[in-house]
Amino acid sequence: MNNINDLKSLELTVGDVFSKNARLKARNVNVFYGNNKAIDNVTIDIGSKEVISFIGPSGCGKSTFLRCFNRMNDTIDSCVVQGEITIDDENIYDKKIDVVPLRARIGMVFQKPNPFPKSIYDNVAYGPRIHGLSENKEHLDVIVEESLKRAGLWQEVSDRLQSPGTGLSGGQQQRLCIARAIAVSPEVILMDEPCSALDPIATAKIEDLIHELGNDYSIVIVTHSMQQAARVSKRTAYFHLGKLIEVGKTKEIFTRPQHHQTEAYISGKIG
Amino acid sequence: MFNFYLLSSVLLISLIFFFLGNNRAKNLVKLNQKNLHSLTHYYGVYSLLVSLLPALGIFFIFTICDDLIFAELIKKYIPKEVVASKDYNFTIVLAQINNSVEGLIFGTPPKWVTNAAEIWISWIHKSQIITVIICISTALISGFLGYKKISGNFRSRNAVEKIVMSILAVSSVIAILTTIAIIFSVVFESIRFFALIPYDEFLFGTVWNPQFEGAERAGSGQEGLSQYGAIPLFAGTFLISIIALCVSVPVGLFSAIYLSEYATSKERVFFKPLLEILAGIPTVVYGFFAALTVAPFLRSSGSIFGLDVASESALAAGLVMGIMIIPFISSLSDDVINAVPQSLRDAGYGLGSTKNETVIKIVLPAALPGIVASIILAVSRAVGETMIVVMAAGLAANLTANPLEAVTTVTSQIVTILVGDQEFESAKTLSAFALALTLIVITLAMNFYALHVVKKYREQYE
Ligand SMILES: Nc1ncnc2c1ncn2[C@@H]1O[C@H](COP(=O)(O)OP(=O)(O)OP(=O)(O)O)[C@@H](O)[C@H]1O
Ligand SMILES: [Mg+2]
Numbered sequence: 001m002n003n004i005n006d007l008k009s010l011e012l013t014v015g016d017v018f019s020k021n022a023r024l025k026a027r028n029v030n031v032f033y034g035n036n037k038a039i040d041n042v043t044i045d046i047g048s049k050e051v052i053s054f055i056g057p058s059g060c061g062k063s064t065f066l067r068c069f070n071r072m073n074d075t076i077d078s079c080v081v082q083g084e085i086t087i088d089d090e091n092i093y094d095k096k097i098d099v100v101p102l103r104a105r106i107g108m109v110f111q112k113p114n115p116f117p118k119s120i121y122d123n124v125a126y127g128p129r130i131h132g133l134s135e136n137k138e139h140l141d142v143i144v145e146e147s148l149k150r151a152g153l154w155q156e157v158s159d160r161l162q163s164p165g166t167g168l169s170g171g172q173q174q175r176l177c178i179a180r181a182i183a184v185s186p187e188v189i190l191m192d193e194p195c196s197a198l199d200p201i202a203t204a205k206i207e208d209l210i211h212e213l214g215n216d217y218s219i220v221i222v223t224h225s226m227q228q229a230a231r232v233s234k235r236t237a238y239f240h241l242g243k244l245i246e247v248g249k250t251k252e253i254f255t256r257p258q259h260h261q262t263e264a265y266i267s268g269k270i271g
Numbered sequence: 272m273f274n275f276y277l278l279s280s281v282l283l284i285s286l287i288f289f290f291l292g293n294n295r296a297k298n299l300v301k302l303n304q305k306n307l308h309s310l311t312h313y314y315g316v317y318s319l320l321v322s323l324l325p326a327l328g329i330f331f332i333f334t335i336c337d338d339l340i341f342a343e344l345i346k347k348y349i350p351k352e353v354v355a356s357k358d359y360n361f362t363i364v365l366a367q368i369n370n371s372v373e374g375l376i377f378g379t380p381p382k383w384v385t386n387a388a389e390i391w392i393s394w395i396h397k398s399q400i401i402t403v404i405i406c407i408s409t410a411l412i413s414g415f416l417g418y419k420k421i422s423g424n425f426r427s428r429n430a431v432e433k434i435v436m437s438i439l440a441v442s443s444v445i446a447i448l449t450t451i452a453i454i455f456s457v458v459f460e461s462i463r464f465f466a467l468i469p470y471d472e473f474l475f476g477t478v479w480n481p482q483f484e485g486a487e488r489a490g491s492g493q494e495g496l497s498q499y500g501a502i503p504l505f506a507g508t509f510l511i512s513i514i515a516l517c518v519s520v521p522v523g524l525f526s527a528i529y530l531s532e533y534a535t536s537k538e539r540v541f542f543k544p545l546l547e548i549l550a551g552i553p554t555v556v557y558g559f560f561a562a563l564t565v566a567p568f569l570r571s572s573g574s575i576f577g578l579d580v581a582s583e584s585a586l587a588a589g590l591v592m593g594i595m596i597i598p599f600i601s602s603l604s605d606d607v608i609n610a611v612p613q614s615l616r617d618a619g620y621g622l623g624s625t626k627n628e629t630v631i632k633i634v635l636p637a638a639l640p641g642i643v644a645s646i647i648l649a650v651s652r653a654v655g656e657t658m659i660v661v662m663a664a665g666l667a668a669n670l671t672a673n674p675l676e677a678v679t680t681v682t683s684q685i686v687t688i689l690v691g692d693q694e695f696e697s698a699k700t701l702s703a704f705a706l707a708l709t710l711i712v713i714t715l716a717m718n719f720y721a722l723h724v725v726k727k728y729r730e731q732y733e
Contacts, residue, residue: 103623
């Protein structure tokens with residue numbers, strides 16, 4: 001049964017949607033905003049410790065699909081998700097699943113840096129606190145320091161942990177958001193255009209960071225920059241009008257795209 | 272009626288100038304075949320404004336000034352012996368004459384009053400004729416001058432722009448001047464009060480017991496002097512305000528949170544206007560609700576528990592005032608909660624917070640300054656509220672913290688002092704102004720502080 005469905009979507013998607021050590025599996029996912037279909041029958045695997053890029057023209061549904069993985073679409077009233085998405089073979093849309101621990105397992109970094117109007121320390125400590133991850137103050141200090149170090153922000157802020165997170169520069173704020181996300185030790189990190197509000201130097205720092213975090217986490221990154229996709233990810237998925245058109249090794253997608261639409265996008269004919 | 276006809280004719284004249292100006296501009300276009308600086312209707316509007324505004328200005332100056340001038344001139348017609356008499360008061364004499372002019376005659380006024388009134392009426396007729404002549408001719412002359420000015424390179428659009436700007440500026444200056452005038456009149460009367468009563472007695476005295484000097488002189492059983500210690504009044508005001516806040520802050524804030532965070536858009540569309548209706552109910556209605564429904568209810572339920580609740584109590588007034596203030600807090604807080612960027616909520620949900628955690632730990636702290644500001648505005652509203660307390664809180668200047676007793680507030684004292692017979696020079700009457708001044712200072716300070724907090728809050732995002 002599953003196989004037949006898989007084959008059906010294979011007809012649509014060019015390239016290998018499956019992955020040997022898949023951590024997240026999406027099967028025949030449809031997403032509707034009211035009557036408007038934003039994602040059409042998408043099937044894809046995301047491997048463990050894999051960095052994968054979602055690319056495609058504006059409005060093609062990249063963000064919508066990304067938000068399916070941590071059920072952020074639940075917060076939009078009109079949004080309905082059909083199909084099956086599993087993490088470690090557990091269906092995240094199962095009625096029995098509680099979204100609170102799920103979202104702790106699947107972290108998210110947003111397009112615009114959105115630190116809380118609290119101190120740097122409290123920003124990072126927020127997640128561990130609400131999930132009760134620390135036994136005491138010392139442990140919490142350790143978690144905060146670790147997370148800031150991994151996000152490459154520790155050196156810049158270690159002497160002003162109590163100053164407000166909103167007072168940092170845009171790039172620092174985004175790294176603070178990454179630190180906040182990894183403080184709850186997620187297994188997967190979803191990033192929706194994390195560098196689109198940043199200058200080239202800050203972008204380069206975040207890209208280095210993604211590269212490094214890819215050793216420990218599965219990372220899905222939505223980006224409009226093909227150079228960025230090429231720099232940070234091994235695998236790339238190309239979306240068009242809600243359909244997953246092509247998936248493959250990043251190098252091959254950019255050098256030898258199989259599908260004519262992918263080629264048109266890569267060569268700048270679809271914007 | 273006279274004024275109405277005069278104003279309509281001036282308006283008519285300026286309308287005619289509108290069409291004349293418009294046509295002249297159109298003809299200029301036709302004849303010269305070249306473009307004017309501005310669109311043709313700007314020339315019409317220019318002629319209209321130029322003919323209307325000076326005439327209007329003169330009209331208002333005349334109507335305001337003629338009474339003043341007449342009052343000065345009429346002095347000649349008051350007999351010497353009247354002026355020389357002991358209790359001569361020009362204001363009263365003037366009122367007598369004016370009454371006679373309007374045909375309000377009480378008893379038989381002295382002969383000289385009727386004479387003066389006749390003279391006054393003849394002046395009114397003269398001044399009406401003068402006003403008509405001057406206003407109409409001003410409208411015609413200035414309109415004509417404006418009309419003559421119309422030519423190919425006259426920049427009527429810029430001229431209209433300037434005129435409109437000055438009209439707007441004058442309006443705002445009038446608003447500001449009125450406020451300043453009110454404050455000054457209160458300040459001057461207060462200074463007269465503080466000449467009679469030392470300000471430290473007023474500010475720190477704990478007994479409020481004002482009496483007319485006349486009553487004391489007559490020795491009406493009231494011993495000792497009047498006492499003007501305002502503390503019981505301010506204590507009453509704050510007691511009632513605090514009770515009101517105990518009702519309105521939780522209810523208003525929680526309903527704001529419900530409306531902005533939990534309600535579906537349908538519920539929101541339904542409930543929000545419903546809540547705002549509360550703000551539209553006249554306070555006198557709240558007043559009798561407090562006095563006729565809430566107060567008896569409190570009294571009877573108090574007696575069940577063996578409590579003695581006064582029939583006019585701070586509690587009744589405070590509870591009802593709290594209901595009245597709910598919409599101020601809920602709708603302002605709803606606005607500030609909505610102003611918290613969605614991205615912060617997303618960040619919270621993305622980290623796995625529940626809705627409740629997101630609201631308490633993220634949304635409310637971010638909206639806190641705005642919420643505080645809304646509460647401060649509500650307090651200043653409560654402090655200045657009059658009708659409910661007059662009707663439900665009583666008039667006894669008790670210095671008490673017991674909400675079951677009758678208290679009085681600053682505003683209800685001002686009302687009782689100024690309503691009814693009054694001796695204008697007495698300390699009792701003047702004390703109303705001192706109370707008003709103190710109240711103005713307190714509410715202004717609170718409003719300034721609230722604005723300051725809101726401003727700081729706005730800078731936090733973006
Ligand atoms: N909250 C929403 N309500 C209704 N429709 C939505 C909503 N969010 C997105 N859509 C629609 O879903 C489609 C996909 O949107 P989505 O935001 O996923 O695109 P995207 O690929 O992320 O685009 P971009 O690159 O511009 O961010 C669009 O047609 C959009 O109009
Ligand atoms: Mg997007």
